[in-house]
Amino acid sequence: MPESSPGYFGGFGGRYVPEVLIPALEELDQAYREARADPGFAAEFAHLLATFAGRPTPLTFAGRLTEALGGARIYLKNEGVNITGAHKITHCLGQALLAKRMGRTRLVAETGAGQHALATATVAAKFGFECTVYMGEVDIARQRPNVFMMERLGATVVPVRYGSRTLKDAVNAALKDYIASSADTHYLLGSALGPHPYPTMVRDFQSVVGQEIMTQLGQAEGRLPGYVVACVGGGSNAIGAFGPFVPHESVRLVGVEAGGKGDGTGEHAQRFPHGRTGIVEGYKSVFLQDDDGQLSPTHSISAGLDYPGIGPELAWLHEQGRISFAYARDDAVIKAVDLLARTEGIWPALESAHAVAHVIEFAPRLGRDEVVVINISGRGDKDLFILADAFADQEFYAFLRTEAERHGQQD
Amino acid sequence: MANRIDERLAALAAGRRKGLMTHVVVGYPSLASTSALIVAMDEAGADFIELQIPFSDPLADGPTIQSACEAAIERGARVRDAFTIAAESSARVQAPLLFMAYANTVYRYGTEAFCRDAAAAGISGLIVPDLPAEAARHEGYLDACRRHGLHNIVTLAPTSTVGRMAANATVASGFAYCMSRRGVTGAQLGLAPDVQAYLQRARQHLTVPMAVGFGISDRARMEQVLPYCDIATVGSALIDRLAGLEPGDVARQADTTRAFMRTLTPALA
Ligand SMILES: Cc1ncc(COP(=O)(O)O)c(C=O)c1O
Numbered sequence: 218m219p220e221s222s223p224g225y226f227g228g229f230g231g232r233y234v235p236e237v238l239i240p241a242l243e244e245l246d247q248a249y250r251e252a253r254a255d256p257g258f259a260a261e262f263a264h265l266l267a268t269f270a271g272r273p274t275p276l277t278f279a280g281r282l283t284e285a286l287g288g289a290r291i292y293l294k295n296e297g298v299n300i301t302g303a304h305k306i307t308h309c310l311g312q313a314l315l316a317k318r319m320g321r322t323r324l325v326a327e328t329g330a331g332q333h334a335l336a337t338a339t340v341a342a343k344f345g346f347e348c349t350v351y352m353g354e355v356d357i358a359r360q361r362p363n364v365f366m367m368e369r370l371g372a373t374v375v376p377v378r379y380g381s382r383t384l385k386d387a388v389n390a391a392l393k394d395y396i397a398s399s400a401d402t403h404y405l406l407g408s409a410l411g412p413h414p415y416p417t418m419v420r421d422f423q424s425v426v427g428q429e430i431m432t433q434l435g436q437a438e439g440r441l442p443g444y445v446v447a448c449v450g451g452g453s454n455a456i457g458a459f460g461p462f463v464p465h466e467s468v469r470l471v472g473v474e475a476g477g478k479g480d481g482t483g484e485h486a487q488r489f490p491h492g493r494t495g496i497v498e499g500y501k502s503v504f505l506q507d508d509d510g511q512l513s514p515t516h517s518i519s520a521g522l523d524y525p526g527i528g529p530e531l532a533w534l535h536e537q538g539r540i541s542f543a544y545a546r547d548d549a550v551i552k553a554v555d556l557l558a559r560t561e562g563i564w565p566a567l568e569s570a571h572a573v574a575h576v577i578e579f580a581p582r583l584g585r586d587e588v589v590v591i592n593i594s595g596r597g598d599k600d601l602f603i604l605a606d607a608f609a610d611q612e613f614y615a616f617l618r619t620e621a622e623r624h625g626q627q628d
Numbered sequence: 629m630a631n632r633i634d635e636r637l638a639a640l641a642a643g644r645r646k647g648l649m650t651h652v653v654v655g656y657p658s659l660a661s662t663s664a665l666i667v668a669m670d671e672a673g674a675d676f677i678e679l680q681i682p683f684s685d686p687l688a689d690g691p692t693i694q695s696a697c698e699a700a701i702e703r704g705a706r707v708r709d710a711f712t713i714a715a716e717s718s719a720r721v722q723a724p725l726l727f728m729a730y731a732n733t734v735y736r737y738g739t740e741a742f743c744r745d746a747a748a749a750g751i752s753g754l755i756v757p758d759l760p761a762e763a764a765r766h767e768g769y770l771d772a773c774r775r776h777g778l779h780n781i782v783t784l785a786p787t788s789t790v791g792r793m794a795a796n797a798t799v800a801s802g803f804a805y806c807m808s809r810r811g812v813t814g815a816q817l818g819l820a821p822d823v824q825a826y827l828q829r830a831r832q833h834l835t836v837p838m839a840v841g842f843g844i845s846d847r848a849r850m851e852q853v854l855p856y857c858d859i860a861t862v863g864s865a866l867i868d869r870l871a872g873l874e875p876g877d878v879a880r881q882a883d884t885t886r887a888f889m890r891t892l893t894p895a896l897a
Binding site: 386398508511 | 684686695698702711731732736758759762763766784787
């Protein structure tokens with residue numbers, strides 16, 4: 218364990234929440250440690266992953282993309298084939314099992330893109346939990362299809378109307394709900410961040426992704442990858458894919474952040490190099506903030522990466538020089554979606570397309586004996602409207618107009 | 629130099645009186661308001677005044693204070709303004725002043741520098757709601773408070789276990805801040821149904837006086853908790869009364885504050 222003292226990864230992590238929440242977090246920590254020591258828990262988790270979520274997800278050799286780029290051999294870990302279309306279902310199943318074990322009857326969750334809350338609403342339906350989702354008003358507007366599905370699954374979606382009305386404000390709102398409701402509620406946090414034990418717990422659940430990559434690539438190539446590349450919002454898909462490789466020094470781990478539209482404040486969500494250490498939303502890590510410590514506005518074409526903080530373990534691994542960060546701008550991301558769809562028949566989520574965009578940039582410079590694995594954290598169905606807009610698809614606009622008329626709306 | 633919180637607590641004890649703590653968000657409704665509101669509160673009988681330094685992501689605050697923080701930041705309030713206003717006001721008022729700040733504000737400023745400058749500005753105590761005892765120790769915050777003669781006001785909640793109460797009691801100084809319920813600040817929601825039993829439990833662990841806050845919106849609520857504590861804290865209810873006023877109309881804000889406080893202070897007798 219890299220933790221220097223409980224809940225810390227070097228100087229990052231910890232538990233910086235109001236006293237009122239400490240007993241609930243201590244209870245959660247205790248319950249999680251007991252569950253981890255219980256083979257029955259691991260077996261039930263593995264069974265659900267296999268029979269419900271769809272694990273193991275495939276590791277696909279991207280032959281035509283490799284050809285097109287003319288460099289390293291590229292593999293895609295396709296988390297998009299999970300039942301809800303992204304890796305998030307994995308930590309949702311793990312936490313739902315834990316919540317059940319703790320006798321909780323209600324789940325609250327925050328969401329950006331909606332993928333995490335869609336997965337939360339899904340496990341709530343499957344296990345019979347009540348479910349409340351906090352989502353920024355801005356994100357609701359850009360990810361309506363996910364809101365629709367969450368509501369069909371029985372969740373209540375509460376718009377967050379303060380702050381920047383995006384993911385960070387949804388985390389804030391969900392934590393406040395949990396402060397008031399922890400007696401019967403589990404806060405099903407959607408990334409490897411927040412107060413201890415969340416970063417550890419989410420990493421542990423997600424590390425199945427990295428373990429599968431290791432096994433599957435071992436079968437395909439008989440060796441470890443040279444690179445594992447993942448997009449980084451809060452860091453759940455990245456730490457899951459990276460975790461098992463951390464001790465293998467030869468494997469380079471690359472996190473790709475949202476470069477947005479440019480380097481100006483509010484135009485991106487690149488914690489590296491623009492972030493500074495801070496304490497926000499219950500944990501100490503690197504945040505985009507001003508000199509007074511107020512969180513900065515962020516931008517990304519993908520709601521899931523539009524967040525000013527980052528999981529503490531990733532911040533620590535970066536400080537150690539064990540992982541590096543890169544970024545992809547919005548326009549490169551759109552091109553990456555296009556190229557991956559055309560060459561591989563895989564339509565990545567906009568978040569995941571950041572990792573693809575970065576590989577498109579550096580794979581041609583690598584030799585043909587190098588192996589790069591990209592974690593495709595999710596599929597792109599949810600981004601239909603954003604992509605139709607990005608590709609200025611006139612036929613799609615016409616379709617939307619007809620639909621709107623059919624629903625009796627004016628524009 | 630004696631800490632003004634201690635002096636006020638001693639005076640309350642000597643007069644067998646209960647105390648009132650009031651709350652201002654620095655820069656709300658406007659930067660010009662803050663000093664005037666502090667003076668008005670002091671004149672109207674506040675025993676302690678909390679100056680909240682606005683933060684973009686306040687975890688312990690409900691809609692009233694969160695919106696006030698947002699408005700203050702939007703209208704240009706900076707962290708350094710809190711120090712300037714404290715320095716100005718502490719010389720003019722009798723009531724001890726406290727800073728209420730979130731951990732990131734303190735951390736960014738530098739924990740040691742924050743405590744040093746706060747003390748130099750006449751601040752007597754700090755409330756940092758997202759620095760529970762373990763984190764406070766980890767950040768060197770407890771030592772910094774001690775070095776600069778600031779009281780570190782710990783928080784207790786209805787969820788606090790016996791173990792947590794005991795652990796907090798060992799680092800409590802000045803007085804302890806007991807949340808009246810599970811949840812965030814705000815005048816609308818009530819107190820915990822078992823608030824009295826919980827306050828009695830807290831009393832057994834603490835050697836310092838107890839303040840109660842969250843949801844204390846009028847004299848009736850004050851009278852509900854005062855038999856079980858030493859200080860009632862009124863925050864959101866005061867700010868709610870400023871929300872409808874012109875940000876620039878400082879005189880009106882001060883009058884409104886004084887008028888509302890006149891309805892509260894009879895509960896202290
Ligand atoms: C498909 C997908 N990938 C990545 C992310 C970013 O989250 P994280 O960095 O925790 O993996 C999201 C978040 O919504 C997502 O939906």
